[in-house]
Amino acid sequence: MNEKKVVLKAEKLNKHFGKKHIIKDVSFDVFEGEIFGFLGPNGSGKTTTIKMIMGLLDIDTGFVQIGGFDREKNFEDSLAQIGGIIENPDTYSYLSGYKNLEIYSRLRGKVDKTRIAEVIKLVGLEKRIMDKVKTYSLGMKQRLGLAQAILHHPKVLVLDEPTNGLDPAGIKELRDILKYLSHEEGIAVFVSSHILSEMELLCDRVCIIDAGKVLKTESIGQITDSGNNESxxxxxxxxxxxxxxxxxxxxxxxxxxxxxxxxxxxxxxxxxxxxxxxxxxxxxxxxxxxxxxxxxxxxxxxxxxxxxxxx
Ligand SMILES: Nc1ncnc2c1ncn2[C@@H]1O[C@H](COP(=O)(O)OP(=O)(O)O)[C@@H](O)[C@H]1O
Ligand SMILES: [Mg+2]
The missing domain is CATH 3.30.70 (Alpha-Beta Plaits)
Structure with a gap:
């Protein structure tokens, strides 16, 4: 794991809302090809940290590097390396999934039809992609959001509580896609959750955050085994x-x-x-x-x- 490239780095991030110190010296490294869980109870600071990573919130102190680019000094280059879904994915529900991908692709630059076909296949939406998004299940909307987020070949994919509202079958589908993207395609997947059992099944490593502070970052194996000399x-x-x-x-x-x-x-x-x-x-x-x-x-x-x- 140590030889792997760090593709997302957060270094001593701090954020205040008014006088309240919400994010406190949050640091972590995410490697290429891994699924990195950001686990913490509601209100612990996951979304705030993710917004700082994605460039949606200013950082008070500390820095973020994405694919080696500093988020502040090289804003556009760093954002080109990252894709994500924060809260609900934006889609035009009266248009087809395909049309949505085309529009999004145009926003990113040019429409690359081959890449659009590739991401549709990756998220398993081939059969329904020409249907209007308003006829999609929540799980299908999530997968369309995922397709949008990876259209531009990001090195890092960031998902904020992506399993919220999904049924067990939808959660399994999402898990399979994320495992494929990380382990086969080499994308670093950063995924937040407040649900332990899901993180245990999905992630290679987990960073535990509570009240704005990182308590521990370890592999799933280490977390479940540690301190267990006498079994x-x-x-x-x-x-x-x-x-x-x-x-x-x-x-x-x-x-x-x-x-x-x-x-x-x-x-x-x-x-x-x-x-x-x-x-x-x-x-x-x-x-x-x-x-x-x-x-x-x-x-x-x-x-x-x-x-x-x-x-
Ligand atoms: N815009 C804001 N203004 C003031 N407080 C906020 C704002 N956004 C989030 N907070 C507070 O910051 C803390 C962390 O919130 P959040 O990052 O959304 O946690 P999580 O995503 O882990 O549930 C919470 O106490 C929340 O009330
Ligand atoms: Mg949140």
Missing amino acids: DYEFIIGDESVALQKIQEIMPERYRSNTQNKFILAANEEEVPEVIKMLCSADLKIFGVIPSVRTLEQSFMEITGGGNVIV
Whole structure:
């Protein structure tokens, strides 16, 4: 990952609205070909940061570089490297999807018919592209917005909460398209969300923001595994009340928690056979042993100290 090129850089961004300090020293690097999640609860500063990146809001202090170009010093060159959807994509609903793409393409310079056909295929709108946009589902409108955003071959694609309002099928379609664009086409995808489970399925790395501050930027694997030297294992044991009493007698230091007949016990992998032996000697029946993996949600709760999380 370190050899990869940084295509979007935010360095110590700060923003005030009136006297309120909203964005506080926000920094991150986004690499080519990755899906980078910007995860934080509502009101944490995601949209404000994204507007600063896209050139829609002035930056108080700090800087943004897109494809190596400074957003302030090289405004047009930097914006040529980025495409995005912020809040609802703008479309003429009484025109066809195709006409919308043509108009947008003209705004960007010239109409490149080959590229228009290419993006229609990428977002899977071939069958419906000649229909009026007002007949599209929300998911189709999102995909048309995505097609607009990548028409000019940007190096970075920025999407602010793109799954809002989509049904599970629409979310899966969007996820597949974004994975293709990043992993196959090499575009860096920057996507914000307040929904942990979606980020876990979609992103390669996640930057967690809360109250305008970056708390952590890590790969999904690191976030779900970190600090897990002594792993926890889930032991499925028959007869809950007897088991609870015996576990507290023979290995109180290992006991973590239980729900119904599932007990979470602390053990390293190599200790598991020993723990099983001890449980069997105490006449407990073991129906299964499962390594318990920390979820992004648990990590998020630990990092932010809990609260305001949607799973
Ligand atoms: N134009 C504005 N004027 C004053 N406060 C604003 C403005 N835009 C956003 N805010 C405040 O900034 C904070 C961050 O908002 P926002 O970036 O929209 O968060 P998010 O996108 O993470 O939900 C919120 O407290 C919001 O009320
Ligand atoms: Mg927002």
